[in-house]
Amino acid sequence: MRTIFWISLGAILGANARYWLATLLNRASSLLPYGTLLINVTGSLILGFFMIWTSERAIADPRWRLLVAIGFCGGYTTFSSFAFETFALFEQGRWIGAISNLLLSNVVSLLAVLAGAALARSI
Secondary structure, three states: OHHHHHHHHHHHHHHHHHHHHHHHHHHHOOOOOHHHHHHHHHHHHHHHHHHHHHHHHOOOOHHHHHHHHHHHHHHHOOHHHHHHHHHHHHHOOOHHHHHHHHHHHHHHHHHHHHHHHHHHHHO
16 A cells, blocks of 8 residues: 555646646647646656666665655556647657657657666766
8 A cells, every 4th residue: 555655646746747737838829738747757867767766876765666666656647648639749740840849849858768777876
């Protein structure tokens, strides 16, 4: 039950953070789903930093992995939303937006994981 508690607590925080940020940013522009893009990038950065920091730099209580990596990042990142929004852009004939979203989300998120890992290793 303790495992479920830590995962659930992180997921509640992550899902609410995702909702708030996506709502705020997606209202600002209809060109691309910027909220989802930012969430994917920052979620990747957080996960990359956290996993490297807690496995190479600091000894962390295992509950932190449940809370942050599984719970928060699992509730926060939105690749299912990313996939659907990209599909919707293609279906609407918005090819440039769809391809841009596909490339930016994947490439920038990968770069964010690398940045998070490098940051964790540099501290």
